[in-house]
Amino acid sequence: MKVLIAYSSRTGNTKKVCDAAYDEIKELAEVDYMKVKDVKSTADYDLIVVGFWVDKGTANKKAKQFIEGIRETKVALLGTLGAPPDSFHGDKCRQNVKELVDSSNEYLGVRLARGLVDPKLTKMIKFLPLNKEIREQMYQSSITSREPNEEELQEVRAFIKDSL
Ligand SMILES: Cc1cc2nc3c(=O)[nH]c(=O)nc-3n(C[C@H](O)[C@H](O)[C@H](O)COP(=O)(O)O)c2cc1C
Numbered sequence: 001m002k003v004l005i006a007y008s009s010r011t012g013n014t015k016k017v018c019d020a021a022y023d024e025i026k027e028l029a030e031v032d033y034m035k036v037k038d039v040k041s042t043a044d045y046d047l048i049v050v051g052f053w054v055d056k057g058t059a060n061k062k063a064k065q066f067i068e069g070i071r072e073t074k075v076a077l078l079g080t081l082g083a084p085p086d087s088f089h090g091d092k093c094r095q096n097v098k099e100l101v102d103s104s105n106e107y108l109g110v111r112l113a114r115g116l117v118d119p120k121l122t123k124m125i126k127f128l129p130l131n132k133e134i135r136e137q138m139y140q141s142s143i144t145s146r147e148p149n150e151e152e153l154q155e156v157r158a159f160i161k162d163s164l
Pocket of ligand 1: 083
């Protein structure tokens with residue numbers, strides 16, 4: 001079984017989640033683990049796992065384009081976001097990334113973990129030209145955000161093992 005784990009991560013949260021996934025299956029399959037930008041071809045993999053960070057409710061641009069290009073294999077997604085994964089926003093994100101996966105693939109699902117929001121972004125939120133309620137929600141998610149925790153990493157490990 002040949003597996004590709006490809007990720008995009010600005011500040012390390014998504015890499016942490018993908019490291020856990022890689023660690024879980026590296027002895028169980030032939031696994032290539034790299035950044036999305038370093039992937040030369042997606043052909044010949046039995047399973048492709050893509051790690052993304054949430055940018056405005058969907059996968060960040062690099063990961064989004066990569067996911068959209070995958071054809072005729074099994075696809076599992078792993079994402080991190082500032083908001084709690086079990087929120088309405090988390091549900092929206094799960095729905096949005098599912099729609100990026102081409103129908104020629106077998107979509108195995110997505111697992112989301114929280115990711116600490118870059119403090120530079122948290123400072124900027126107050127000045128964004130957004131509806132006051134949305135801005136306040138974003139600010140609250142950011143100041144309460146944290147790195148992925150052990151429970152979330154455990155869920156990711158189980159999901160990726162099941163995906164094999
Ligand atoms: C430009 C930008 C947009 C973001 N948009 C969202 C968002 O819509 N919803 C959310 O919950 N978090 C959002 N975040 C927070 C990131 O998704 C979160 O911090 C993620 O864990 C970053 O992953 P990384 O450390 O792998 O780069 C945003 C962060 C940035 C920098």
